[in-house]
Amino acid sequence: MYLINSMKSHSIVTIRMQDILLISICILLFLNRAVPIDYSSIWRVTVLCLIYTCIRIISKQYRNCLLHMVYIWGITEVIISILQKANYLESNHHDFGITGTFGNPGPLGGLLAVCWIVSIFFIYENIQNKHRILTLSFCMIACFILYGLLLSGSRAGWTAALVGSMIFLWQWLKRKHTIKVKPTLLKSSFLLIITVFIISIYFIRRDSADGRLLIWHNTITMIKDYPLFGIGAGGWQANYMLYQAEYFLQNPNSPYILLADNIFYAYNEFLHITAEQGIVGLVVVTWLLYALFSYKEKNNTDHCLKSALITFLVFSFFSYPGEVFPLEILFISIIGMMKSKTIKTFTISNSTKYIIRSIAFIFIVCISIGSYHIYHKTFTTIIRIVDKNKISKDTYSQLSQLYPLFRYNSQLMYIYSKSSLEDYPLNTKLQILQTAVRIAPNSELYIKLGDFWKQKKDFPQAEAYYQTAAAMIPHHITPSYKLFQLYIEEGNINAATNMGNYLLKQPIKKKGTKALRMEAEVLEFLHKEKNIKRTQ
Structure with a gap:
């Protein structure tokens, strides 16, 4: 017994x-x-x-x-x-x-x-x-x-x-x-x-x-x-x-x-x-x-x-x-x-077993709840920004506090980087884009970084980002168009002409209204340059 x-x-x-x-x-x-x-x-x-x-x-x-x-x-x-x-x-x-x-x-x-x-x-x-x-x-x-x-x-x-x-x-x-x-x-x-x-x-x-x-x-x-x-x-x-x-x-x-x-x-x-x-x-x-x-x-x-x-x-x-x-x-x-295959078998008292299980359970549950709270709060806040296409001071303050905790989450950073960043300070905008690019780069983010450096008049940086974006998805016309505009703003007419001719021959998967407008602008520019050369 x-x-x-x-x-x-x-x-x-x-x-x-x-x-x-x-x-x-x-x-x-x-x-x-x-x-x-x-x-x-x-x-x-x-x-x-x-x-x-x-x-x-x-x-x-x-x-x-x-x-x-x-x-x-x-x-x-x-x-x-x-x-x-x-x-x-x-x-x-x-x-x-x-x-x-x-x-x-x-x-x-x-x-x-x-x-x-x-x-x-x-x-x-x-x-x-x-x-x-x-x-x-x-x-x-x-x-x-x-x-x-x-x-x-x-x-x-x-x-x-x-x-x-x-x-x-x-x-x-x-x-x-x-x-x-x-x-x-x-x-x-x-x-x-x-x-x-x-x-x-x-x-x-x-x-x-x-x-x-x-x-x-x-x-x-x-x-x-x-x-x-x-x-x-x-x-x-x-x-x-x-x-x-x-x-x-x-x-x-x-x-x-x-x-x-x-x-x-x-x-x-x-x-x-x-x-x-x-x-x-x-x-x-x-x-x-x-x-x-x-x-x-x-x-x-x-x-x-x-x-x-x-x-x-x-x-x-x-x-x-x-x-x-x-x-x-x-x-x-x-x-x-x-x-x-069984590696090890040992016997422990039921009281010890229940104590270990309880401590482990409480520990894991607490970590899970804390982590999920960060994720859920960040996700709902970012979605609210995307829906309103605007960020308030309180929302910006909340995200700034949460940022160190979610900056390596590719899903959250992707959504965050796609939201309207115009209301952010320039340094914060750059930080968000660079972090997003570090963990999950894509053509859209490289275009945004190109736009940022173009705005800062750093044309070599902007050109590098646009070129990488174009290489990532060769059939996307937007990076080529961005390069075309950059060369015009830079005053590099030869480069703009070459890029314009390339853009018109570029293979495009789906040619929508946006692509047709870009092509029309390029054709107009090339036609003007051709007329200028004739008159010279």
């Missing part, structure tokens, strides 16, 4: 390989940085840590409940998508009619691909348990989720769902020992189907696919420059557009010219990780995945989780789930539910 009571007063704590490797990844991200830590984003990391810890310590029997929660999440997103298609709800993107609760249809497709695998798992379980009504119900829901996946238009989601389904089917056939054909032949058939599918969807939106090839090419160039430890966390976004500009300067006749744009995502998480953390970071991530996949599954839930993780990883090859917080939650939840 004493032994039983003694065991009840103590708990067994297990440390698994995935715990150690996740801590290693966090240390890498903390120490190896190109951009300093952003205090307004700490809440995202702490929330993920809290979710992972909670999932790791809950009883195994609740894992199916978590899968049901993911399932319900997917169903909810499909309902919202259908309402958006029927125009009862607005989407969150002006170019796409269906986004679910996400800002883009891509992440919606990634979530629904994972939910599709979970739905197959529930069908499989009910077939095994001979629950015909439940099996039929889950089949109908699976078709519903598949319809939502098709509505999303996400080619990455479709590919992930196909590969995940193939893996699930393969594992099921292996476990049931029902494979009557040679495994090599079956694997080759699966590979052929996936290859044909990927090639087919490539031609659905070929320009978009080619645009990603351009991004991958420049990201690989970045990896070559910083192979071992990478450029550092935040370094990809802080440097990518400069690499794109350099690419077009070296390849002025590139077929990718009309596909270039301001880029914020690598569209491949593995390339992104390697670019920022180098081979070292990639090895740690690969080790984590190996630890999870090499652990022999003991039940259907383990099998489902492995298939779901593979689905998520395939999606990660073509998209940016690491930049979408709900998908980060989905990923860390799958990792938390999976198992890997």
Whole structure:
């Protein structure tokens, strides 16, 4: 009796390989940085840590409940998508009619691909348990989720769902020992189907696919420059557009010219990780995945989780789930539910366990609330400025106090730099633009900096920024027009004439009213200069 009571007063704590490797990844991200830590984003990391810890310590029997929660999440997103298609709800993107609760249809497709695998798992379980009504119900829901996946238009989601389904089917056939054909032949058939599918969807939106090839090419160039430890966390976004500009300067006749744009995502998480953390970071991530996949599954839930993780990883090859917080939650939840090799097991008293958990919980929650308060207050204040297109003294004072806490947040700084800065002191305006350019450069920001130096009559600085902006996106006419105006103001008529002739021949993706007005002004200038030369 004493032994039983003694065991009840103590708990067994297990440390698994995935715990150690996740801590290693966090240390890498903390120490190896190109951009300093952003205090307004700490809440995202702490929330993920809290979710992972909670999932790791809950009883195994609740894992199916978590899968049901993911399932319900997917169903909810499909309902919202259908309402958006029927125009009862607005989407969150002006170019796409269906986004679910996400800002883009891509992440919606990634979530629904994972939910599709979970739905197959529930069908499989009910077939095994001979629950015909439940099996039929889950089949109908699976078709519903598949319809939502098709509505999303996400080619990455479709590919992930196909590969995940193939893996699930393969594992099921292996476990049931029902494979009557040679495994090599079956694997080759699966590979052929996936290859044909990927090639087919490539031609659905070929320009978009080619645009990603351009991004991958420049990201690989970045990896070559910083192979071992990478450029550092935040370094990809802080440097990518400069690499794109350099690419077009070296390849002025590139077929990718009309596909270039301001880029914020690598569209491949593995390339992104390697670019920022180098081979070292990639090895740690690969080790984590190996630890999870090499652990022999003991039940259907383990099998489902492995298939779901593979689905998520395939999606990660073509998209940016690491930049979408709900998908980060989905990923860390799958990792938390999976198992890997046990590293250490020890026993502690229940009182000690509860004290440690309580202190850790309070600490993490306090940090999360404080960080989120900074983020939310800054975001709402900046949006208010953008809506009113004006800043009051009180608002300026608030943002000045918050600025040191959010200046390394690329999202907030991008919105902040796009707001009306005319009411700011010149030094503050320059500080905002330079900080934004440091963490997330793009053509628009370089044009604004060019305008700033032009206003200050520093023509060489202005020219340098306009030229970089033009190289980043060669089909954008605005930087060329800015250079044309700069040369006129500078009195450099020859340079203005050359730039005007270049502008008229410049390839333009979409020629709108603004571009036509610019061309008309250039033509008028060239015509006047031509007449002047004739009269001389």
